[in-house]
Amino acid sequence: MNTRLPAGDRRSMVEIGRRARAAAGRLAKADGDTKNQGLHGIADSLVEARPRILEANAQDLERAEQAGLSAALVDRLTLNRARLEAIASDVRGLSELTDPVGETYEAATLPNGLQLHKQRVPLGVLAVIYESRPNVTVDVAGLAIKTGNAAILRGGSEAVHSNGALVEAVHAGLAQVGLPFDALQFIDDPDRARLTELLHLHEYVDLVIPRGRNALHEFCRQHSTIPVVTGGIGICHLFVDESADLQAALRVICNAKTQRPTVCNALDTVLVHRAVAGSLLPALVDQLAPEGVTFRADPTAVSFLEQTAAGGGALPQAVRAAGPEDFDTEWLSLVLGLKVVESLEEAMAHIAEHGTHHSDGILTGEAAHARQFVAEVDSAVVYVNASTRFTDGGQFGLGAEVAVSTQRLHARGPMGLRELTTYKWVVTGSYHTRE
Amino acid sequence: MNTRLPAGDRRSMVEIGRRARAAAGRLAKADGDTKNQGLHGIADSLVEARPRILEANAQDLERAEQAGLSAALVDRLTLNRARLEAIASDVRGLSELTDPVGETYEAATLPNGLQLHKQRVPLGVLAVIYESRPNVTVDVAGLAIKTGNAAILRGGSEAVHSNGALVEAVHAGLAQVGLPFDALQFIDDPDRARLTELLHLHEYVDLVIPRGRNALHEFCRQHSTIPVVTGGIGICHLFVDESADLQAALRVICNAKTQRPTVCNALDTVLVHRAVAGSLLPALVDQLAPEGVTFRADPTAVSFLEQTAAGGGALPQAVRAAGPEDFDTEWLSLVLGLKVVESLEEAMAHIAEHGTHHSDGILTGEAAHARQFVAEVDSAVVYVNASTRFTDGGQFGLGAEVAVSTQRLHARGPMGLRELTTYKWVVTGSYHTRE
Numbered sequence: 001m002n003t004r005l006p007a008g009d010r011r012s013m014v015e016i017g018r019r020a021r022a023a024a025g026r027l028a029k030a031d032g033d034t035k036n037q038g039l040h041g042i043a044d045s046l047v048e049a050r051p052r053i054l055e056a057n058a059q060d061l062e063r064a065e066q067a068g069l070s071a072a073l074v075d076r077l078t079l080n081r082a083r084l085e086a087i088a089s090d091v092r093g094l095s096e097l098t099d100p101v102g103e104t105y106e107a108a109t110l111p112n113g114l115q116l117h118k119q120r121v122p123l124g125v126l127a128v129i130y131e132s133r134p135n136v137t138v139d140v141a142g143l144a145i146k147t148g149n150a151a152i153l154r155g156g157s158e159a160v161h162s163n164g165a166l167v168e169a170v171h172a173g174l175a176q177v178g179l180p181f182d183a184l185q186f187i188d189d190p191d192r193a194r195l196t197e198l199l200h201l202h203e204y205v206d207l208v209i210p211r212g213r214n215a216l217h218e219f220c221r222q223h224s225t226i227p228v229v230t231g232g233i234g235i236c237h238l239f240v241d242e243s244a245d246l247q248a249a250l251r252v253i254c255n256a257k258t259q260r261p262t263v264c265n266a267l268d269t270v271l272v273h274r275a276v277a278g279s280l281l282p283a284l285v286d287q288l289a290p291e292g293v294t295f296r297a298d299p300t301a302v303s304f305l306e307q308t309a310a311g312g313g314a315l316p317q318a319v320r321a322a323g324p325e326d327f328d329t330e331w332l333s334l335v336l337g338l339k340v341v342e343s344l345e346e347a348m349a350h351i352a353e354h355g356t357h358h359s360d361g362i363l364t365g366e367a368a369h370a371r372q373f374v375a376e377v378d379s380a381v382v383y384v385n386a387s388t389r390f391t392d393g394g395q396f397g398l399g400a401e402v403a404v405s406t407q408r409l410h411a412r413g414p415m416g417l418r419e420l421t422t423y424k425w426v427v428t429g430s431y432h433t434r435e
Numbered sequence: 436m437n438t439r440l441p442a443g444d445r446r447s448m449v450e451i452g453r454r455a456r457a458a459a460g461r462l463a464k465a466d467g468d469t470k471n472q473g474l475h476g477i478a479d480s481l482v483e484a485r486p487r488i489l490e491a492n493a494q495d496l497e498r499a500e501q502a503g504l505s506a507a508l509v510d511r512l513t514l515n516r517a518r519l520e521a522i523a524s525d526v527r528g529l530s531e532l533t534d535p536v537g538e539t540y541e542a543a544t545l546p547n548g549l550q551l552h553k554q555r556v557p558l559g560v561l562a563v564i565y566e567s568r569p570n571v572t573v574d575v576a577g578l579a580i581k582t583g584n585a586a587i588l589r590g591g592s593e594a595v596h597s598n599g600a601l602v603e604a605v606h607a608g609l610a611q612v613g614l615p616f617d618a619l620q621f622i623d624d625p626d627r628a629r630l631t632e633l634l635h636l637h638e639y640v641d642l643v644i645p646r647g648r649n650a651l652h653e654f655c656r657q658h659s660t661i662p663v664v665t666g667g668i669g670i671c672h673l674f675v676d677e678s679a680d681l682q683a684a685l686r687v688i689c690n691a692k693t694q695r696p697t698v699c700n701a702l703d704t705v706l707v708h709r710a711v712a713g714s715l716l717p718a719l720v721d722q723l724a725p726e727g728v729t730f731r732a733d734p735t736a737v738s739f740l741e742q743t744a745a746g747g748g749a750l751p752q753a754v755r756a757a758g759p760e761d762f763d764t765e766w767l768s769l770v771l772g773l774k775v776v777e778s779l780e781e782a783m784a785h786i787a788e789h790g791t792h793h794s795d796g797i798l799t800g801e802a803a804h805a806r807q808f809v810a811e812v813d814s815a816v817v818y819v820n821a822s823t824r825f826t827d828g829g830q831f832g833l834g835a836e837v838a839v840s841t842q843r844l845h846a847r848g849p850m851g852l853r854e855l856t857t858y859k860w861v862v863t864g865s866y867h868t869r870e
Contacts, residue, residue: 025787029810110832114825116831121813123844124843202656206842206844207843207844221637225656225657227662227663227844227845228662249866251868254868255868255869259868259869352460363866370863374861376464378463378556378859380859380860381861382859382860383864384862385863385866385867386549386862386863386864386866387867389868389869390549390862391860395869396860397543397545407662408558408641409641409662409844410662410844410845413859413860414860422843422844422847423847424814424847425816425847425848426817427796427816427821427825428820429818429820429821430820431686431821432821433686433687433689433690433691433694433821433824434694434822
């Protein structure tokens with residue numbers, strides 16, 4: 001039944017789409033136990049195939065160093081025993097989660113006696129376009145199989161050997177439970193024209209999920225005839241209200257900025273109410289500058305910081321005046337924007353103008369202010385008195401995360417297993433006819 | 436505040452998008468009472484403006500007749516006192532429905548004490564592209580306002596005068612409750628290039644809903660960088676299982692085919708189990724042919740009908756052999772495909788190959804067959820012992836319908852008020868930080 005993908009096979013995109021659709025039909029019928037056994041099979045094969053995977057990864061790393069990739073990129077590309085075990089363990093973890101497929105909800109009996117309900121079913125075929133992290137390959141494979149979806153993966157060329165070895169291990173795991181290899185097809189061709197072809201397979205692919213930089217999301221949105229989940233870009237704000245507990249606010253700001261500055265839910269801009277700017281801003285700089293944070297301050301924040309500077313009138317070294325683009329930049333590093341506002345309304349207006357509808361919060365002691373902020377700020381996740389770093393499927397208790405959506409359709413914010421499903425309506429009658 | 440749209444105004448698309456986004460911000464904050472009063476205001480102005488609207492409609496009708504439009508198209512374009520009152524009454528009816536905006540759900544307290552829930556919010560800005568029916572103009576305006584969304588409408592050039600008068604009445608209604616005119620902007624420019632511009636406004640528009648022929652859906656899908664709800668194409672099947680109550684089955688088939696043959700949920704193909712084909716098919720032809728139904732029969736159905744024909748060996752006049760495209764045609768008329776199958780599996784395989792994932796059903800007395808059909812047939816609505824004609828927001832008790840989706844993302848099948856909303860996550864802590 002399962003025929004192994006020959007090495008160097010270069011199928012047509014339509015053929016890949018057709019195979020994915022056929023595999024999706026089989027996966028949709030697989031019961032939860034089979035899918036969970038498949039996940040354990042994949043984890044086992046990953047552990048078993050470790051020597052081959054690490055060897056393939058070494059080839060990619062060698063090429064990356066020759067090509068002069070940055071240390072950060074090389075790190076993202078690197079697999080080792082511990083990372084591989086973590087990847088395998090995450091796949092096993094998926095088997096513990098509740099399978100959303102088959103859940104029924106919104107059941108109703110209509111006045112004419114017709115019974116109807118919605119029943120959760122897999123989305124069908126996912127296309128995931130990503131860059132150098134090879135862990136995404138297994139991550140997506142696991143999420144897709146758990147939810148009964150087939151996946152077409154298009155990874156970065158930097159990780160081509162690693163991905164090849166990982167996909168082979170996934171296929172070996174699928175084979176153990178008789179699930180089709182075509183549940184996971186991998187495209188290692190870096191050709192953009194071929195990517196565009198993939199993005200036009202709306203007959204066979206139900207959802208495109210780009211994972212990577214803004215340019216990749218934009219490319220997919222421009223060229224895809226398939227719905228695309230865009231997201232991952234977070235210019236995140238915290239507004240410190242005049243009623244906030246300032247000591248606690250400092251802790252939250254520090255966490256949101258420094259706990260992991262390279263990710264999309266890290267803090268980019270602090271908005272401070274004028275009434276507390278004089279005490280908060282100097283303390284903020286004092287506390288965060290030693291952590292390596294540098295600041296881009298608006299004119300009012302600059303003058304507050306100058307007034308309170310130890311030297312009298314000089315800005316602290318870590319602070320400079322914000323440039324015109326600074327409040328529209330997702331820093332992904334230890335830079336933090338600072339701006340003083342006159343009111344909650346001004347803070348919300350700033351977020352509306354400069355935010356990306358990702359994660360924004362208020363730090364406040366006033367329930368009415370919290371309510372107004374929650375009602376009016378239009379972000380995927382709106383926080384009251386918490387760090388923006390919580391925007392994450394795992395942190396939200398979803399068990400897993402396939403992406404963080406900042407668009408409005410289908411799913412918003414962290415997408416877990418349920419967001420990889422759709423539903424069918426089931427209507428049952430006794431030979432009912434419409435009048 | 437509200438400035439009336441000057442006659443002949445031809446704003447840039449970006450300006451239209453910007454205004455819609457600003458209006459959406461105001462609508463999102465409007466409470467349910469204001470929106471309901473706005474709906475009553477619109478209904479009142481429609482009644483008040485009747486002379487002007489009917490005069491404008493007469494202009495369109497005159498042009499339509501000069502242009503030689505078909506009687507069916509002229510009928511769809513026609514407004515009269517009764518139709519206008521029905522339109523106004525539908526708008527009033529929306530005010531009776533529950534407003535989905537603000538509903539909270541999936542509330543949870545995480546082990547760390549963070550509280551989270553989802554809160555329903557409007558989608559934002561809808562672009563609805565439709566053809567000649569002027570009732571859609573008011574229909575969409577009402578649905579959008581009820582759900583706090585702004586709408587950009589692009590209607591057909593045949594209805595340009597009628598739509599102008601209707602939009603004016605809608606604006607008058609909005610003005611009564613201080614809601615912005617830009618909640619409903621209407622583009623009467625038939626230029627395709629301008630439509631393409633609209634389909635690229637992803638910065639300002641959240642969802643595109645085409646309402647019309649397949650070609651329009653396809654155009655939107657190909658050219659839009661905004662998510663598109665495609666749908667409305669239904670090649671609908673009923674499978675008559677060997678265990679079906681044949682008399683009752685005939686009633687359901689007759690209803691699904693003839694009750695309103697021109698719409699997407701009307702029946703296109705009957706699949707008959709061989710065991711009952713000999714008795715069902717002749718009765719079906721006898722009963723439906725007098726209603727004007729003609730049949731396209733596969734070779735096996737042909738031979739069953741020949742065997743039982745009164746003349747002996749001759750096909751009934753209403754029946755002819757099916758051509759190669761016939762089972763892939765959405766008839767939208769009194770034509771019905773007939774095919775004999777050997778098994779439930781063959782019926783499901785036919786639906787998988789020829790269906791459009793819209794509405795498909797089984798007529799059966801066997802619960803196990805019903806279960807298998809429901810589990811394996813991948814349609815937006817799957818029926819057991821009921822007419823496909825029930826696929827409709829009103830029939831499903833959704834109170835209203837904006838479209839029938841046959842794509843898989845966001846919403847499937849009839850889309851009601853709730854499907855015009857999205858959600859935000861609201862996370863509340865006590866200055867929580869992530870470890």
